[in-house]
Amino acid sequence: MKGHNYDHGKGISCRKCGKIHVNSMTIRQYSEERKKHQSETLKKKYERGKIKVWNKGKTKETDSRIANHTEEFKKRQAKRMQENNPMFNLETRQKMIETKNEMIAKGQIKFRTGKRPKKVRENIRKGTKKGMNKPEVKAKLRESTKKQWARMRKKLKKAIKSGMNRPKVKERLRQTRLHQVIPLEDTSIEKSVQEELTRRGIKFEKVLIFCDGCYWHGCPIHYPNSRNGNRDRKITQRLTELGYTVLRFWGHEINEDVSKCVDSIEKEVKAICVYS
Secondary structure: OOOEEEEOOOEEEEOOOOOEEOOOOOHHHHHHHHHHHHHHHHHHHHHHOOOOOOOOOOOOOOOHHHHHHHHHHHHHHHHHHHHHOHHHOHHHHHHHHHHHHHHHHHOOOOOOOOOOOHHHHHHHHHHHHHHHOOHHHHHHHHHHHHHHHHHHHHHHHHHHHHHHOOHHHHHHHHHHHHOOOOOOOOOHHHHHHHHHHHHHOOOOOOEEEEEEOHHHHOOOOOOOOOOOHHHHHHHHHHHHHHOOEEEEEEHHHHHHOHHHHHHHHHHHHOOOOOOO
16 A cells, blocks of 8 residues: 555554554545545645645636536546446346346246335325426426427338338329318308209209319419419319310309309209209
């Protein structure tokens, strides 16, 4: 031991102070005494001015050197932990698990099964509540959940793109869209026209009536820059070629005056319709 002489007859003596420690003193007590002695000698040196402390009264905010030193120290400490800690090594972890399982099988370690006692469960609940109620913990949980959802969305997008690009999936989607009816139920403007036609008792064939909503079908008065009307024009052209008479009414026209719209339908239908 540096700075100390050991004599079997007397004990441990310090070279600097000359104090003699008793033989029966344990190693732990000796180390504690040595630490105290070192701290006292350092304090005396600081008081005399022999040793100058450069970081005295400085913090991370005031001096950048301390911040850099702490970051570097953390990195070094993490590397040391990874190198020295056996839990970071997969082989050692596997061996530890195997030995534990063997000890459980032999009966050397009791493997706990069933519920914990009530007191333990109550203490765990209280601790979790206290921890979860803290604003710092709540903020961390929010951030972690946001990150998890973002990862899940990315994975789903990739999976959908890879699935949608397949020719079989494209064909199935095309067939379902062809037979799809949107909306599933009649709209309010369609119902109002139907009620007026049934009230008048008009039955007709080879006549198709479309009640177009202003937004979804691109009304030229309310939505002049919309492109939704292109599809409707193609449908009307195709139906007229097949021999149907197509009548289209905008939503604002039906809402303003339903009877006027039905009058125009009645005029067109008179040549073909059969009244009940």
